[in-house]
Amino acid sequence: MVLSQRIAFRAANAAAARSVCSRPHVRCSRLTHSHSHSEQSTHTHTHTNTDADSHSHAHSHSHSQHHEGVPRPADRADPQRIDGTSPLVEDSTSGLSLEKARQYCTQLVADGDQPSRMITAFIPPSARDAHLALAALSITLQRAVSPSITASAAVSRIRLQYWKDTVSKILNGQAPPSEPVAILLSHVVATSSTSLSKGFLRKLVDTRTSRLGDPPFPDIASLAEFGEGAFATRLYLLGEAMPVDRSQILPLEHVYSHIGRAAGVADVLSDLPTAIQTRGRVTLPIDVMVKYDLTEEDILRRKDRTDAQLRHRLTDCVFEVATHANDQLITARTMLAEITQGKKLNDATFAPMLTAVPTKAWLENLERFDFDIFNDRLTGMRWKWTLPWKLYRAYMKKVF
Structure with missing residues (x-):
């Protein structure tokens, strides 16, 4: 084999080794124009403020690989540490920058949630960090509760507890661990023009955590309630992060x-x-x-x-x-x-x-x-x- 062929062969192998397998995460739906559920005639929507940052919502209707420079998450293998952090995280003093955290979350959403990646282009620039942080958090939690068949439930519980503790620290104003999703989420909470509701963010984490082990849904109402906690709360929080007066968002919740x-x-x-x-x-x-x-x-x-x-x-x-x-x-x-x-x-x-x-x-x-x-x-x-x-x-x- 001549030298030029050897160089080309080695370059091809190197490119293949760097490739990252990704697959889109499942998410969406639609149907015929039937309209049968009986609860739609009654709508009760209450908000209670226990403090300036606490906000609860009640409604009657009842998912990384460390790459030098730009971090890129892997999708299938989900090579997180046992505590749920990315291999990108070295320790609490690694000094991971906000920009690298943003790049990581952007790639995580692109690999794990194609609809949210597409929607990013339509989000106002001032609210895009919130959109990316919430989507990345949801992907991370979903992967923790729905591990591969070889992963153990004990590892999943450790990961979920890590994220529950991390979110609590962020909401209490403490410095986040040097983990990209946590860093971007902390930035959003600290810099949002309006105070994001603690109740909504905790409900998002708790709802995802409740799916550990894929417990059965007893009825459609409980399935819809899962949607309320896992998806609607994201929309509430995203609405709160929008650069508009809060009074314009409340009627749309x-x-x-x-x-x-x-x-x-x-x-x-x-x-x-x-x-x-x-x-x-x-x-x-x-x-x-x-x-x-x-x-x-x-x-x-x-x-x-x-x-x-x-x-x-x-x-x-x-x-x-x-x-x-x-x-x-x-x-x-x-x-x-x-x-x-x-x-x-x-x-x-x-x-x-x-x-x-x-x-x-x-x-x-x-x-x-x-x-x-x-x-x-x-x-x-x-x-x-x-x-x-x-x-x-x-x-x-x-x-x-």
């Missing part, structure tokens, strides 16, 4: 709530194939499974491949769960129309609602494949090139 609930239901539903294949869990609501005479063993063994009747019952079950997510989006649109009375919202107040766009897009794809949740094409089409266009159109028209 009902809309944020329904969008978050829809996103939560769709997220769990779209994660079902992964939960079955890698974690041996069925995350469909128990009451809906009973209604359609489905057992966890039948789904885990994938008997739907050979049993046509069981396959039909499974698609009916998926349809009913997806319908609930779609109903939540319909309610959100209806409430938005009532609030705006035909007037367009400003960009900052509408930006958190863009989460509804990928949710609706995924549900439309699910409907296209006749609610076959195991259809390989459903996963392959999830973030097709039309999503950026749909986000842009929704942003310009202020509708979703």
